[in-house]
Amino acid sequence: MPQRNIDFGKFGARGIKGSEAVARKLDELAGGIATPVTARRGLMARLHYLTRSGKSRQAARDAGLTVTDRTLKAWLEGKRSPTKANLERIDRAYRSVRRQNVARHLLARLNREGRGTRVEIHPLNQSQVPRPLQRVVEYRTMNVRRWDRIVDTWAADDPQGLDDAWGDTIVDLGSQWGQYEYVTNIGFAA
Known part of the structure; x- marks a missing residue:
């Protein structure tokens, strides 16, 4: 993909990979045992x-x-x-x-019989970037209808596959999709 960030954070931008934010949210939706393993x-x-x-x-x-x-x-x-x-x-x-x-259950909830799930993308933090180098990046929403590849790579614990799947999904944002490779947060509910 031509718009991949090669040297993210060089000028002070802060954030995490969008695929990592998606994995965190999926882990949150999956739930589980809250008590630490050390107890x-x-x-x-x-x-x-x-x-x-x-x-x-x-x-x-x-x-x-x-x-x-x-x-x-x-x-x-x-x-x-x-x-x-x-x-x-x-x-x-x-x-x-x-x-x-x-x-499988999470996939059915996210796909919602083809209707998909609305995803909120919060852009990267540019507060530490010098003013002339800042990009205009805004909060975006999109509806993701096909979660199959994203959930499959998440379940398989394949970070590179999840990154590729998320990258293929955010292309739907249009010509500025590369600005959302790194984000502060991604939110969705299922």
Whole structure:
């Protein structure tokens, strides 16, 4: 895409990639366990989620939680505690399995039988950019009707794929779509 920002922030602009903002919002919509994994309650909730069926156990293994069933049982019974590295693996596996489990439902909510979902795009912050170098960038809204590729790459935890999918979506903004590659926030509700 010709309008990709190569040296973002060189003159003081601040923001995050639009695809990262979309991923954050999708994570928020997916919900999940709010208690941190470092607390006993959060750990137990994640372990129960990851071990409630054979399918979820396999998904947890695929997501990187490769401990023995004996170790999992000891964690669940409170006889042993996971190491810091294993806590991170548990949390990462939980997020991955949760994304896979809610992706289909979330996709149906966002597509709304072809009507799509209205997306609000808040432009990047240029308050630190010298006045002559500032661009005129305004708040924009658009209706996204096809979320399939965006949700699929989000569920697969593929940041580059999500960036490409989001880039293909914002082209619908017209000739100024490159100004919205980096944003302060993206909002939508489903």
